[in-house]
Amino acid sequence: MYDKKVDTQEYLSIVIDKLKLRNYHVKEGVKYKNHTFEYVARQTKFVMGRFGLLTTFFVFSKLETSDIHTLKDFSTKAFNHARKTRGIFPPRGFGYGFLCFPVAIVDSVNTETTEYIRGKEPQKHWAAFEKLVVFSLDSKTLYYCEETFSWGYLYYDWDRKIIMEILSP
DSSP states (O other), rough: OOSSSHHHHHHHHHHHHHHHTOOEEEEEEEETTTTEEEEEEEEEOOOOOOTTTEEEEEEEEOOOOOOOHHHHHHHHHHHHHHHHHHHHOOOTTSSSEEEEEEEEEEEEOOOOHHHHHHHHHOOOTTTEEOOOEEETTTTEEEOOOOOOOOGGGGTHHHHHHHHHHHHHH
């Protein structure tokens, strides 16, 4: 998908620079339970298309394996960290929501896992969205949900656009 070969640090450098240019607050080496995230980027702003204030998180980790169980565990930890550190806002669903993009960086990923990621409905949460993204260093490809499910019809295209704009090296 991309011409230039990148390693983990180059990829993170490119993406973190994009996030900083968009005024995301970025922290490095964030610990949560038994995991350390390479970076966590956060931004809160009014988004008309989301009907109010939206806090968006990008949570990055380099994972040694890319099996479905490991990816789901990472995604859950990233979402729970975002949920607990979102700040003091109105209750979700009352003019406030949040969006979490757990971004797993892996050396490679098998076909079974990419098909799962591309076709699996993201975890449902009240007024919050958990959208797993996997970046394969070998294929230089982003994998994320490409299906549009009825409950997220209004948001899926917008979320995919953000994924491609920010997370492409």
